[in-house]
Amino acid sequence: MIPQYRDFLEIDAETIRDARRIWPVLEPELSSILQAFYDRTDAVEHLGNKTRGRRGPLISKQSRHWKLLLTGQLDTDYINSTINTALKHREIDLPFDWYINSYLVLGDMFRRALDNHSEVDRGTALAAHAAIYKLIAFDMAVASVAYNSALVD
């Protein structure tokens, strides 16, 4: 399934190269992006009760995940980490639709961080956006399969 997803999404060497090229720009922004993300979850009643007061550990765990994905380390460690993360969200009763939508929220935050960056030219930003969206779609697919297979166990 994994190679089929990669082919379908056209995740190739160029995708990985475009994502890696932008990572040194995105990484320093990640902490404030995730702060803004948890501001959003904290404000939602049925999410905030899970995220409020746990920001430090949540940001560091989520950062590790984005680093694996956006530097294109799509190996066994990454797959296991994504599966375990999805199962964790199921264990804490994070509704699936909110889990999946939060990928789109974060994807948009990544896009805005790059668009607002003075050091990134338009061509590099567009290539990075395409690569990041493909990788997010891949991650979402792996996480979805894991999350939903837990439902029928």
Ligand code: HEM
């Ligand atoms: C793109 C979406 C998301 C990603 C990539 C993500 C990533 C992660 C990662 C990597 C962990 C650590 C898992 C582990 O300990 O093995 C985690 C834990 C957690 N996440 Fe998320 N997360 C996402 C969405 C959300 C949302 C929307 C919420 C809102 C409630 C949330 C709440 C939590 C909580 C409460 C934990 C701690 C679970 C525990 O150890 O008790 N996450 N997340």
